Structure formats: C-alpha cells, structure tokens
Amino acid sequence: MAKKTTRKTSRTPASSTPGKPRSTDKATIANLERLGSTVAKVSVSGKDPIVDVPTRTLSNTSFNKRKRTLEMGDATQQRELFNLNQAKKFMQTMLLASGTKELVEAGKTTSLRGMYYKCLHTIAGTKEKTLGDQSESDAVLEDLEVMLGSLREELHLFAKKAGTMVGNITVIDSGDEIDCRRMGSGGYAIPSIVEPDILQFKKCDAKFVLHVEKNTVWSRFNEDKFWQKHNCILTEGGGQPPRGVRRLLRRLHDELKLPVYCLLDCDPWGHYIYSVIKQGSINLAFESERMAVPDAKFLGIRALDYDRCELTDDVQIALNDRDTSRAKQIAAYPWFAQNKPWQMEIAKMLKNGFKMEVESLITKDISYVTEVYVPERLRERDWLD
Amino acid sequence: MAKKTTRKTSRTPASSTPGKPRSTDKATIANLERLGSTVAKVSVSGKDPIVDVPTRTLSNTSFNKRKRTLEMGDATQQRELFNLNQAKKFMQTMLLASGTKELVEAGKTTSLRGMYYKCLHTIAGTKEKTLGDQSESDAVLEDLEVMLGSLREELHLFAKKAGTMVGNITVIDSGDEIDCRRMGSGGYAIPSIVEPDILQFKKCDAKFVLHVEKNTVWSRFNEDKFWQKHNCILTEGGGQPPRGVRRLLRRLHDELKLPVYCLLDCDPWGHYIYSVIKQGSINLAFESERMAVPDAKFLGIRALDYDRCELTDDVQIALNDRDTSRAKQIAAYPWFAQNKPWQMEIAKMLKNGFKMEVESLITKDISYVTEVYVPERLRERDWLD
Numbered sequence: 001m002a003k004k005t006t007r008k009t010s011r012t013p014a015s016s017t018p019g020k021p022r023s024t025d026k027a028t029i030a031n032l033e034r035l036g037s038t039v040a041k042v043s044v045s046g047k048d049p050i051v052d053v054p055t056r057t058l059s060n061t062s063f064n065k066r067k068r069t070l071e072m073g074d075a076t077q078q079r080e081l082f083n084l085n086q087a088k089k090f091m092q093t094m095l096l097a098s099g100t101k102e103l104v105e106a107g108k109t110t111s112l113r114g115m116y117y118k119c120l121h122t123i124a125g126t127k128e129k130t131l132g133d134q135s136e137s138d139a140v141l142e143d144l145e146v147m148l149g150s151l152r153e154e155l156h157l158f159a160k161k162a163g164t165m166v167g168n169i170t171v172i173d174s175g176d177e178i179d180c181r182r183m184g185s186g187g188y189a190i191p192s193i194v195e196p197d198i199l200q201f202k203k204c205d206a207k208f209v210l211h212v213e214k215n216t217v218w219s220r221f222n223e224d225k226f227w228q229k230h231n232c233i234l235t236e237g238g239g240q241p242p243r244g245v246r247r248l249l250r251r252l253h254d255e256l257k258l259p260v261y262c263l264l265d266c267d268p269w270g271h272y273i274y275s276v277i278k279q280g281s282i283n284l285a286f287e288s289e290r291m292a293v294p295d296a297k298f299l300g301i302r303a304l305d306y307d308r309c310e311l312t313d314d315v316q317i318a319l320n321d322r323d324t325s326r327a328k329q330i331a332a333y334p335w336f337a338q339n340k341p342w343q344m345e346i347a348k349m350l351k352n353g354f355k356m357e358v359e360s361l362i363t364k365d366i367s368y369v370t371e372v373y374v375p376e377r378l379r380e381r382d383w384l385d
Numbered sequence: 386m387a388k389k390t391t392r393k394t395s396r397t398p399a400s401s402t403p404g405k406p407r408s409t410d411k412a413t414i415a416n417l418e419r420l421g422s423t424v425a426k427v428s429v430s431g432k433d434p435i436v437d438v439p440t441r442t443l444s445n446t447s448f449n450k451r452k453r454t455l456e457m458g459d460a461t462q463q464r465e466l467f468n469l470n471q472a473k474k475f476m477q478t479m480l481l482a483s484g485t486k487e488l489v490e491a492g493k494t495t496s497l498r499g500m501y502y503k504c505l506h507t508i509a510g511t512k513e514k515t516l517g518d519q520s521e522s523d524a525v526l527e528d529l530e531v532m533l534g535s536l537r538e539e540l541h542l543f544a545k546k547a548g549t550m551v552g553n554i555t556v557i558d559s560g561d562e563i564d565c566r567r568m569g570s571g572g573y574a575i576p577s578i579v580e581p582d583i584l585q586f587k588k589c590d591a592k593f594v595l596h597v598e599k600n601t602v603w604s605r606f607n608e609d610k611f612w613q614k615h616n617c618i619l620t621e622g623g624g625q626p627p628r629g630v631r632r633l634l635r636r637l638h639d640e641l642k643l644p645v646y647c648l649l650d651c652d653p654w655g656h657y658i659y660s661v662i663k664q665g666s667i668n669l670a671f672e673s674e675r676m677a678v679p680d681a682k683f684l685g686i687r688a689l690d691y692d693r694c695e696l697t698d699d700v701q702i703a704l705n706d707r708d709t710s711r712a713k714q715i716a717a718y719p720w721f722a723q724n725k726p727w728q729m730e731i732a733k734m735l736k737n738g739f740k741m742e743v744e745s746l747i748t749k750d751i752s753y754v755t756e757v758y759v760p761e762r763l764r765e766r767d768w769l770d
Contacts, residue, residue: 108751109608111601117747120699129699161600162623164546164574173569184558185583186576189549191569192604198570215546216496219577223494238547314505314514362502366493 022197024154025104031148032101039094051093052076054146054286061285063334068294070285070334072146092140095119095130100144100155109156109193112138146286151195153247158192163245164215165190166222167233168206173199180233185222190235192244194251201256206233208259209252210299210374213239213273217263217358217369224370230378233258240273246291249277253293260293261383263374266301267317267355268326271346274298279335294335297383299374301356303348309373315360319353341384407582409539410489416533417486424479436478437461439531439671446670448719453679455670455719457531477525480504480515485529485540494541494578497523531671536580538632543577548630549600550575551607552618553591558584565618570607575620577629579636586641591618593644594637595684595759598624598658602648602743602754609755615763618643625658631676634662638678645678646768648759651686652702652740653711656731659683664720679720682768684759686741688733694758700745704738726769 039049054060055075064071081090099119103110110118116134123130131137145152152159164187170179173191180188191199210232212218218236221227227234233252237245252258262277264270278296280288305311319327327346336342349355361369377383424434438461439445445458466475484504488495495503501519508515516522530537537544549572555564558576565573576584595617597603603621606612612619618637622630637643647662649655663681665673690696704712712731721727734740746754762768 103751106751109604110747110751111604111744113601113742113744114605114747114751117699117742117745118751120748121697122699158601158604161549161571161604162547171569173571176567176569178567178569178571182561182563183573184556184561184563184576185578186546186558186563186574188568189571189574191571192600193570215577216498216543219494219496219543219546220499312506314502314507357498357502359496359498360502362495362499363505366488366491366495366499366503 022107022195024150024195024197025107028104028148028150028154029101031150032097032104035097035147036094036101049081049090051079051090051147053079053093053143056142056146056284056286058282061282065338068279068335069292070279070282070288072285072289089140092119092131092136093143096137096140097144100141100157103156109158111158111160112141115141115157142284151247151287151290153193153195153243156193159243161189161192161244162238162242163190163236164188164218165233165235165248167209167227167235168231169204169233170202171199172202177202181228185219187218187222190237190245190248192242194244194248196251199248199251201252204233204256204258205231206256206258207231208261209233209235209249211235211237211241211249211260211262211277211296213237213262213264213270213358220367221370224367226370226374230375237273241277243287243291246277246280246293249296250291250293253295260296261299261378262296263299263358263369264301265355265357266303266305266349267319267357268323268330270301271298271327271330275330275333275336279333282333295385297385299377299383301358301361302384303345303352303356306352306354306356309361309364311356311360312363314363315356316352316354317356319350319355323355324350339385345384407492407580409535409580409582410492413489413533413535413539414486416535417482417489420482420532421479421486434466434475436464436475436532438464438478438528441527441531441669441671443667446667450723453664453720454677455664455667455673457670457674474525477504477516477521478528481522481525482529485526485542488541494543496543496545497526500526500542527669536632536672536675538578538580538628541578544628546574546577546629547623547627548575548621549573549603550618550620550633552594552612552620553616554589554618555587556584557587562587566613570604572603572607575630575633577627579629579633581636584633584636586637589618589641589643590616591641591643592616593646594618594620594634595646595648596620596622596626596634596662596681597648598622598650598655598743605752606755609752611755611759615760622658626662628672628676631662631665631678634681635676635678638680645681646684646763647681648684648743648754649686650740650742651688651690651734652704652742653708653715655686656683656712656715660715660718660721664718667718680770682770684762684768686743686746687769688730688737688741691737691739691741694746694749696741696745697748699748700741701737701739702741704735704740708740709735724770730769 043049055077060073060075062071079090080086116137120131166180166183166187178188215236221234249260253260262274264273280292331346428434440460440462445460447456449456464475465471501522505516551565551568551572563573600621606619634645638645647659649658665677716731
C-alpha cells in the first residue's frame with residue numbers, strides 16, 4: 001500500500017458549471033468539425049464521400065503484456081455514402097456527429113437513450129426513420145468515439161448512474177465541495193461523468209480504495225466505519241460498475257496513486273466484474289485505455305477461503321453448467337490466460353463445485369468481513385493480481 | 386403547492402451513531418422479547434406452542450376511501466409447533482426473531498440476504514438446513530413485521546439501496562450534516578434506512594418534491610438547476626423506487642408538508658411505479674401505512690400529451706399484449722377503479738396504442754421537459770391524483 005500522505009491536487013477548482021463549456025469541449029468540437037469539413041470538401045470536389053472508421057473487432061485488438069492493457073490496432077473500415085449497404089450508416093454517422101456537436105455546444109449532457117430520441121425523425125419525403133432502434137445509434141456513437149478519439153463522456157453522453165462513495169477524500173463536483181468523510185449512511189452518489197473538468201480531487205488522506213460489488217456489503221463497511229479505521233475510500237458500483245465508477249477508480253489510481261482492491265463474489269460474475277475494472281471489455285479496447293485499472297487487485301472471496309476461513313457448507317451455492325462454461329471463457333481472457341494464480345483460482349472454484357458470496361461471511365459473524373477478512377488480506381498482502 | 390416557508394424541525398440532531406442503539410430499538414426488542422416469552426410460557430406450562438400471524442392476503446386488506454390508504458384487517462392464522470405442516474415454519478419464525486434480536490442488540494443492520502445467511506445452518510443431529518432458500522426467510526421476516534408491528538427497517542433490515550436526492554434541504558444522516566444544495570452532479574445517495582433516528586430534516590426551503598423515474602432524467606433536471614429555479618427537492622428511485630426512497634418521500638410529505646409530484650413514463654410500468662409510491666403493494670398493506678404517499682400527484686407523461694405537446698410519431702412505442710393486459714390490471718386497483726380521470730388516462734393510452742417515455746420529450750428540445758413541460762403542468766395545476 002502507498003504511504004500515508006496528504007495529497008492536494010494543484011488543479012484549480014471547478015471552472016465548469018453545467019451549461020458552460022468544459023475545457024475539453026473545444027478539442028471535441030474541433031474534432032467534430034474536422035470530420036464534417038473533410039466530408040464536405042470531398043463532396044464539393046465531386047468525389048464520393050467516405051469516412052474511415054477504426055475497426056472495433058477482436059482481430060484489431062491486442063493485449064500489451066508489458067503495460068497490461070488492451071490496445072486497438074490501426075485497421076479501419078471505409079464507410080461510403082454511395083454504397084447501398086453503407087448509405088444508411090453513413091447518414092447516421094453524420095446525423096449523430098451533428099447531434100453530438102449541438103449537445104457539446106449547448107453545454108448539456110444526455111443519455112444514450114436521449115441521443116437516440118434527439119436524432120430520430122422521418123427522413124423528408126419518405127416514410128423512412130433515421131434510426132431503427134436505439135442499438136443503431138449506440139453502435140454509431142461507439143464508432144464516433146474511436147473516430148474522434150473522444151471518450152463518450154467527452155461527447156457529453158452518459159450511461160446509467162449507479163454506485164456510491166465515502167471515505168477520506170474531498171472532491172469538487174461541478175463547483176460544489178463534497179467531503180466524503182461526512183456523507184452519513186447514504187454516501188455520495190458517483191456521477192455518470194467524472195471527467196476532470198466536472199470532478200476534481202481536493203484533499204485526500206486515504207491510502208487505498210476498497211471497491212465492493214454490492215451496496216449491501218458497502219453498507220456493512222460504511223456502518224463499521226472501515227474507511228475511517230483503515231484510512232481508505234470505499235466505493236461500490238451496484239454490481240457491474242457503470243462507466244462513471246470505473247473512470248473514477250482509474251482517476252483515483254492514476255492521479256492520486258491509490259491502490260485499488262476489489263472485494264467481489266467467488267463466482268464467474270465476480271471474476272467478470274474484476275476483469276472489466278482491470279481491463280474493460282475486449283470490443284471496447286479504445287475506452288479501456290482511459291478507464292481500465294490494470295493494477296487493480298482481487299482481494300477475495302477466494303475459492304480457498306472455504307477451508308482457510310473454516311466456513312460451513314451453508315455458504316455453498318452449486319455451480320451450474322452456465323457458470324462452468326462462463327468460468328472457462330473468463331480463464332481464457334488474455335490477462336488471465338497466462339496468469340498462473342488466476343488459472344489456479346478458477347480451477348479451484350471449478351473443483352469446489354460451488355460459488356460463494358461476500359455476504360455469506362456473515363455465517364462467521366456479522367462484522368467478520370470488515371474486522372477480520374479484509375484486514376487480514378491487506379496485512380498479509382494476500383490478493384490476486 | 387404549499388406556501389414558501391423555511392422550516393426547521395425541532396428534532397434534535399442525530400443521537401444515533403452506527404453501532405449505538407437507536408431510539409426505536411428498545412420498543413423493537415421489547416416486542417421481540419414478548420413474542421419469545423409468550424411461546425416459552427406456553428411451552429413450560431405443557432401446552433402446544435402457538436403464535437398468531439396476521440393474514441397477509443388480499444381478503445384481509447381493505448381500501449379506506451376516506452383516508453385513501455390500504456388497511457390490514459384483523460384476521461390471523463395460527464402457526465403451531467406440533468403440526469407437521471407448520472413445524473418448520475414455526476421454527477423459522479423463532480429462529481429469525483432471535484436473529485433479528487441479536488442484530489438490533491448489536492446496533493447493526495444487514496440485508497435480507499445477510500439475514501438469510503445469518504440464520505442458515507444444519508439442524509443439529511440431522512442433515513436438514515434451517516432454511517431452503519432466501520425466499521423462505523424473506524416470507525417469515527414479512528410475517529414478523531406484521532406480528533411485531535415493526536417496519537423491516539426497525540428490525541435493522543434493509544433492501545437494495547438506489548436513488549439520489551438534491552435540492553433545497555439540509556439533512557442529518559447518522560450525525561453528518563448534508564447540504565443537498567451543494568451535491569454537485571452526483572447527488573446524495575438516499576440510504577436504505579431513513580427512519581427518524583438515522584435521518585433528520587434540518588433546514589428545508591423547498592416548496593415541493595419532484596420525483597422522476599430514471600436517473601438519466603434526474604440528471605437533466607439537476608444539470609438545468611430545476612430545483613434551484615423552482616425551489617424544490619429532486620429525487621429519483623432508479624426505476625421502481627426502493628423502500629428507502631418511498632419512506633423518504635412519505636416523511637418529506639408528512640413532516641415537512643411537501644406535495645410530491647411524480648414524472649414517470651406513459652406506460653403500465655410508469656403507472657405501476659406511481660401506484661406503489663401512492664399506495665404500496667396490496668399484499669404488504671402493513672408497510673403501506675407508513676410508506677405510501679396517498680396524496681402523490683402524477684404530473685405526466687400523459688396520453689393526451691401526444692396531441693397537446695404536438696409530438697411526432699418518433700415518440701411512439703407500440704403497446705404489446707403484455708402492456709395491454711397489465712394496463713387493465715392496474716386500472717382495476719382499488720385506488721384507480723373509481724377514479725374517473727385515471728380510468729380515462731389508461732383508456733386513452735390503450736386507444737393511442739402506444740407508450741411514451743419522459744426522455745422522448747427531447748425530440749422537442751433537450752430542455753423542453755425542464756423548461757416547458759413540468760413548469761406548465763405545475764403552473765396550471767394539471768396532474769392526475
């Protein structure tokens with residue numbers, strides 16, 4: 001763990017207010033204008049309008065073992081207007097780029113659903129809609145992210161908000177100073193967009209971040225004032241953490257040099273959550289570059305805890321066929337495939353034949369997880385990497 | 386709407402700290418002890434141990450039209466130890482009552498899942514488990530609520546946490562003062578348990594509460610500082626609001642006399658959310674007495690908005706068969722059945738043949754919902770009751 005130090009970022013507090021431009025907006029708008037004027041120039045010169053879309057497939061993704069991050073290759077696909085198979089998608093690309101530009105210029109944000117509605121209309125003189133359903137706009141927006149080199153959040157788009165934070169840190173969110181040491185039993189709701197122009201770190205005394213899977217477990221840790229006793233930040237992401245939570249973990253790790261420890265269930269779902277926090281999803285390698293925390297540690301629950309913690313069979317939930325095949329899929333992910341401890345972990349879980357939830361540790365004692373389990377793992381530096 | 390006044394509750398701030406007894410704990414423990422000693426007395430006197438469990442069925446529930454609340458009748462069922470069909474459930478009732486007492490005495494809280502694990506073990510000398518799965522402990526805990534006359538939260542049990550709040554109010558949560566006017570873009574995460582011994586209202590200037598269905602819509606209202614311009618409190622419950630959010634709305638309404646306006650989708654799901662906020666669920670009439678907000682208003686989206694707001698067919702989502710039958714079920718609920726405006730609303734939606742989401746108003750303008758739609762409805766006092 002990092003040494004205990006009080007960090008104060010030099011960043012000036014919140015210059016951005018909702019409705020006012022953010023510092024990255026200028027670059028985003030410039031990128032959007034470049035895209036538009038390239039297409040316009042080609043068109044007026046009488047050539048076929050074409051845009052290059054970086055290929056978001058597994059074959060164009062590689063795992064950089066040294067940096068332990070997913071990286072996108074240089075492959076691109078051309079999207080043409082005068083091609084019957086691509087004309088609609090070309091139109092949608094321009095439409096959503098234009099919709100995004102309006103949004104950024106207005107200094108407002110919206111959800112993917114909102115963006116879908118914003119760009120949905122009947123094409124003049126036809127009965128054809130610009131978009132079939134939201135999956136079409138979502139896919140094009142992902143294309144735009146990689147084409148422009150802008151995170152979705154920089155395009156002023158947000159995903160579902162979920163997750164809470166408490167602990168030894170003060171943040172500034174849209175100009176409001178929020179002391180996460182005084183957030184009661186509820187906590188600070190982590191926003192969907194936590195980019196530096198919206199959220200700044202002010203005073204942080206914490207030594208590390210403990211991220212737990214479920215808010216019920218988070219409540220146990222908060223109630224037992226774990227973050228006070230162990231000088232840390234406590235986060236949860238409501239199961240699979242949304243982008244805002246992942247990006248926040250990444251920023252806490254990068255900018256404040258805080259180690260991130262994850263406490264998740266011993267099951268394929270828990271392993272997958274860890275995998276997403278650590279590396280992101282394979283087909284969104286682009287976002288992983290700014291959202292993944294390759295150094296995140298998996299503190300537990302471990303398959304060997306059944307014996308080590310002397311648990312009873314009350315904690316066992318039998319693995320079903322789906323769990324087993326999912327576990328094997330996860331074991332084959334590039335960052336797990338050549339990681340011997342992880343191979344052993346998954347093999348041990350499969351040999352056990354059962355899953356275990358963090359909440360099942362209550363069979364030992366209601367505060368066993370906060371008073372014994374996690375402190376022991378941290379003291380012994382016993383985790384999976 | 387209520388007149389604008391600054392309210393300061395006379396309640397003394399947070400005497401309760403997690404781990405310390407709450408003011409209602411004494412009564413809860415007394416109730417639990419009464420249950421235990423009644424069974425013990427009967428047993429030592431050589432009679433068959435029996436407990437009376439209030440009947441939680443539709444037939445034992447009535448809708449009080451004057452008070453507009455659901456009420457439970459007096460019917461009870463006997464649960465006997467020496468009855469092969471009831472012995473296990475009798476044992477589970479005692480086991481969970483005992484587990485709850487331990488929890489309250491320890492001054493700790495847990496989830497229903499945690500309580501299940503806490504009471505799960507193999508019965509000595511057998512291979513039989515005390516509980517099959519969590520549904521068994523959940524049902525018995527609901528029995529205990531009505532037997533003891535204690536809300537689940539008073540038994541220190543909490544449901545999933547979801548939902549956020551911002552606005553012109555300061556609250557005290559577990560001794561921490563939280564100014565909901567300075568909560569940035571994230572907001573204050575509404576706790577699972579908001580009983581008065583955990584959460585107190587301090588300074589409230591707000592005139593009303595606007596509750597919206599989705600956090601994406603909530604973000605639009607927060608970003609546009611709607612609560613500042615219209616002097617209100619803004620809440621969301623992540624879809625179907627969890628108990629903590631419902632109980633908070635009830636307390637804001639009861640104690641601070643704030644009207645509660647709901648902005649939900651024009652579909653059976655939105656109508657059902659309104660119904661649960663307003664009246665609770667029929668088979669949990671007991672909890673409705675302290676969680677429902679019978680005065681809550683439905684601001685929209687209304688079926689007539691399609692014409693009134695001059696929306697395009699882009700906003701239409703066709704009703705499927707399941708929607709149609711669900712709409713008819715909801716129309717038959719006691720509080721809707723004799724409510725003519727609601728009968729007309731549901732009939733109009735069925736006649737339209739389509740649903741509409743709040744987010745679809747973005748087809749007018751990104752801030753149409755915050756700058757036109759809701760202000761107009763409020764000004765014209767145009768809502769369903």
